[in-house]
Amino acid sequence: MILSTLTALTYRQQQLLSYIETTMAELGYPPTLYEMAKAMGDITVKGVKDHLRALEKKGYLRCQPGKRRAVEILQGRLFRGEGIPVVGRVAAGMPVLAVENIEGTLPLDPKFAGGGRQFALRVRGDSMTGVGIFEGDYIIVRQQETADSGDIVVALLGDEATVKIFRKKGRAVFLEAANPAYPDIPLKQQTPLPKILGRVVGLYRTIK
Amino acid sequence: MILSTLTALTYRQQQLLSYIETTMAELGYPPTLYEMAKAMGDITVKGVKDHLRALEKKGYLRCQPGKRRAVEILQGRLFRGEGIPVVGRVAAGMPVLAVENIEGTLPLDPKFAGGGRQFALRVRGDSMTGVGIFEGDYIIVRQQETADSGDIVVALLGDEATVKIFRKKGRAVFLEAANPAYPDIPLKQQTPLPKILGRVVGLYRTIK
DNA sequence: GAATATACTACACATAAGTATAGTATGTCA
DNA sequence: TGACATACTATACTTATGTGTAGTATATTC
Structure with a gap:
């Protein structure tokens, strides 16, 4: 949990990460690209995908290519566990x-x-x-x-x-x-x- | 978190719930029906779906109809949160x-x-x-x-x-x-x- | 200027993944 | 016996959802 070694995010990247985290905290599963696009103010899914790619490159999350709703958060305020x-x-x-x-x-x-x-x-x-x-x-x-x-x-x-x-x-x-x-x-x-x-x-x- | 008021699960239902929980603890997102079917020893997705329906009826989880990987655990050893x-x-x-x-x-x-x-x-x-x-x-x-x-x-x-x-x-x-x-x-x-x-x-x- | 990053657009395509239909078999209970 | 629950099979169909192509625009750096 070392925040200082991660590359800083742009405003929009942070916004998307935050939306994903909030949805996951609430529902227990990640949003789809389309849902993210809606939440970001009606941008296209391609736009969202480019942000996801940047977040992945910066080490915050990982997407499985081709899989639906398969976004794994690697760094952030979310945690998960079996208790x-x-x-x-x-x-x-x-x-x-x-x-x-x-x-x-x-x-x-x-x-x-x-x-x-x-x-x-x-x-x-x-x-x-x-x-x-x-x-x-x-x-x-x-x-x-x-x-x-x-x-x-x-x-x-x-x-x-x-x-x-x-x-x-x-x-x-x-x-x-x-x-x-x-x-x-x-x-x-x-x-x-x-x-x-x-x-x-x-x-x-x-x-x- | 009151376990005693929930209906008891059959062995197979418990097995499926456990697999879903383990996957979610590990990856942060739920498995697909196909993945569940494989994990349950190569049964069909229809078989899995029937188990999910039973688990939902008993109050352990909730599925969104038609949505991919949209299984929300309601009761179990998993927890999620923002910390x-x-x-x-x-x-x-x-x-x-x-x-x-x-x-x-x-x-x-x-x-x-x-x-x-x-x-x-x-x-x-x-x-x-x-x-x-x-x-x-x-x-x-x-x-x-x-x-x-x-x-x-x-x-x-x-x-x-x-x-x-x-x-x-x-x-x-x-x-x-x-x-x-x-x-x-x-x-x-x-x-x-x-x-x-x-x-x-x-x-x-x-x-x- | 060229290269790179960021932040998007529009649209068509491709397929991962759920749904539906039609069952079989076993066990329990009234 | 009939009704219901559980635990599955096989197969075809349907669609939710990601991918790819081809961009535009702005800002920064060498």
């Missing part, structure tokens, strides 16, 4: 991302949080306020089964998912809260054995 | 959202943070850690020029944008930090007069 599935409850023995567990989508591009296989959870409780994770926050979790000491992880304890700091001290492995009111949880004395579901890589909060 | 412009610096006398100030886009759907006219800023400093706003966080700001007491606002002091809690006590109006190391800033004794740029409505953080 991050919000998991409602996690049951032992079931894949986290099973359809039954999904209760919605966090409309954020997973690539912004580093990509990989991700899910989101709503935080319950105040055990992690010391590191700025509050009740009601969405945490974004990259699925992985191992962690380094100091990582914030989501672990499955019995049938309960919990967010804590993963710590290794010598041979001891435990989960540490970021709130002194909560004691450390050793990982090796639980039955069934706890399982790391992933590492926390991002957070979203709606304020007030 | 939230990230403002790099704010200069007095200039609109916040002037093109020159924009240094990128936060790929989050603005509607998720309540909509309205929004911009994002990167937080510098630690004056708001008491409310879980940390250095490096993106805060999402809805543009407005007034605030209620207790709102977290972005205000322009001279040429510097600052994030604080807006407080009204009797006739006194000031900006309060959420960190005791920072003193209150009275609003009525500044030259030039400070200006509220907006209210903080959301926060995003990448972790580690």
